[in-house]
Amino acid sequence: MSEYPREPFLPRRRLIKLAGASLLLLVTPFGKAAVNRQPGVLAVRVWPAADYTRVTIELGAPLRFSHFTVRDPERLVVDLEGIEFSNVLESLSDKITVDDPNIKLLRAGRFKPGVVRLVMELKNEVRPQVFELPPVGNYGHRLVLDVYPLEPPDPLMQLLGKSKQIDDAGTRGNVTEVAKAEGKRSGREVVDRLVTITLDPGHGGEDPGAIGRGGSYEKNVTLAIAKRLKAKIDKEPNMRAVLTRDTDYFVPLAMRVQKARRIRSDLFVSIHADAFVRPDANGSSVFVLSETGASSSAARYLAQKENKADLIGGINLNVKDSALARTLLDLSQTATINDSLKLGKDVLRELGGINRLHKTSVEQAGFAVLKAPDIPSILIETAFISNPKEEKRLNENAYQNKMAEAIMAGIRRYFAKNPPLAKSRLARLD
Ligand SMILES: [Zn+2]
Numbered sequence: 001m002s003e004y005p006r007e008p009f010l011p012r013r014r015l016i017k018l019a020g021a022s023l024l025l026l027v028t029p030f031g032k033a034a035v036n037r038q039p040g041v042l043a044v045r046v047w048p049a050a051d052y053t054r055v056t057i058e059l060g061a062p063l064r065f066s067h068f069t070v071r072d073p074e075r076l077v078v079d080l081e082g083i084e085f086s087n088v089l090e091s092l093s094d095k096i097t098v099d100d101p102n103i104k105l106l107r108a109g110r111f112k113p114g115v116v117r118l119v120m121e122l123k124n125e126v127r128p129q130v131f132e133l134p135p136v137g138n139y140g141h142r143l144v145l146d147v148y149p150l151e152p153p154d155p156l157m158q159l160l161g162k163s164k165q166i167d168d169a170g171t172r173g174n175v176t177e178v179a180k181a182e183g184k185r186s187g188r189e190v191v192d193r194l195v196t197i198t199l200d201p202g203h204g205g206e207d208p209g210a211i212g213r214g215g216s217y218e219k220n221v222t223l224a225i226a227k228r229l230k231a232k233i234d235k236e237p238n239m240r241a242v243l244t245r246d247t248d249y250f251v252p253l254a255m256r257v258q259k260a261r262r263i264r265s266d267l268f269v270s271i272h273a274d275a276f277v278r279p280d281a282n283g284s285s286v287f288v289l290s291e292t293g294a295s296s297s298a299a300r301y302l303a304q305k306e307n308k309a310d311l312i313g314g315i316n317l318n319v320k321d322s323a324l325a326r327t328l329l330d331l332s333q334t335a336t337i338n339d340s341l342k343l344g345k346d347v348l349r350e351l352g353g354i355n356r357l358h359k360t361s362v363e364q365a366g367f368a369v370l371k372a373p374d375i376p377s378i379l380i381e382t383a384f385i386s387n388p389k390e391e392k393r394l395n396e397n398a399y400q401n402k403m404a405e406a407i408m409a410g411i412r413r414y415f416a417k418n419p420p421l422a423k424s425r426l427a428r429l430d
Contacts (some may be wrong), residue, residue: 059144126149209273212388253368254309266376267376283384286345353406
């Protein structure tokens with residue numbers, strides 16, 4: 001197959017900017033330096049979420065910055081050096097919505113010559129992270145202001161809140177622990193208990209994922225389908241679904257895995273939409289992790305593309321999370337991959353009932369988001385958002401519903417053959 005490299009399409013906004021830049025290059029011999037080294041704020045984007053709120057400041061060139069926090073009332077102050085106050089900064093306060101879980105107000109002003117001061121008024125005590133991101137994909141230099149609430153939302157409590165109707169779900173332990181033993185399967189205990197499924201809508205926030213020719217973003221389509229699937233799972237008597245993100249913000253890949261592990265998910269299903277330079281590429285495909293190399297070069301390129309999400313979405317590489325590092329040391333991966341393949345086959349079979357299959361077998365590659373060592377995990381490329389026909393369908397309520405129903409049917413088929421087993425370890429509450 002020659003269906004790579006698979007690169008997201010350039011958003012129109014960026015194409016115009018690039019066209020402008022080359023035009024300047026034509027009229028001034030040193031135009032490139034003049035255009036690219038221009039300090040100044042090009043855009044400000046805000047991604048509010050319960051987990052954290054991110055403010056991204058896109059810059060014409062990297063700049064010096066410093067930050068500090070002030071108590072009573074809680075504030076984050078960031079000084080940007082070497083720039084002057086601009087229109088973009090003036091409109092900063094309009095970008096904060098009243099329902100932002102973390103930020104009350106954001107304003108900017110000229111602090112002293114050449115220094116602009118941003119003041120963020122906060123709704124609660126936060127742990128701020130202020131860091132730069134180098135240019136990547138369609139983005140230039142970015143300065144990122146992340147504010148994490150000191151008391152983050154607990155996914156286990158979120159799950160509990162949704163399972164009140166279940167008799168034995170009165171305490172934390174009961175939700176993910178065994179209800180009662182029912183029988184044996186290949187020597188292992190089969191149980192009747194609440195099954196939890198983590199649904200992972202791909203991309204989000206700064207990372208739009210692939211962009212269709214009609215202008216739809218993969219991140220929006222994946223969220224819509226995941227929400228529909230969640231509703232279907234929650235209707236099942238013994239199943240509950242948790243989303244890795246329920247709004248438009250970026251969740252780092254390893255964090256998606258960690259969210260699934262914290263609630264001891266039985267399954268992890270990552271939902272995406274494919275893209276290719278040729279508009280006629282079409283169909284659905286399903287992927288699982290490979291420990292030994294990709295099953296095809298197309299699968300390898302796709303995994304590389306999906307793994308770029310952290311660079312585009314933006315993570316602070318200076319922060320090393322020991323909990324995330326630990327997940328790599330687990331040795332139970334092979335057994336998990338076998339279960340992932342079974343789940344993948346069942347889902348692929350159902351997808352074949354509603355769409356052409358891009359690949360008729362489950363493919364394998366090194367997807368970072370599928371690396372939970374103890375949770376069967378699949379990544380579904382629902383359809384090609386780069387194909388105008390499939391892009392249109394991906395945006396239709398009826399088709400999103402059909403897609404969710406097909407995935408649901410695949411999950412049911414999997415559990416019919418592989419009933420949930422007793423869980424041997426306690427939920428990770430760290
Ligand atoms: Zn994707």
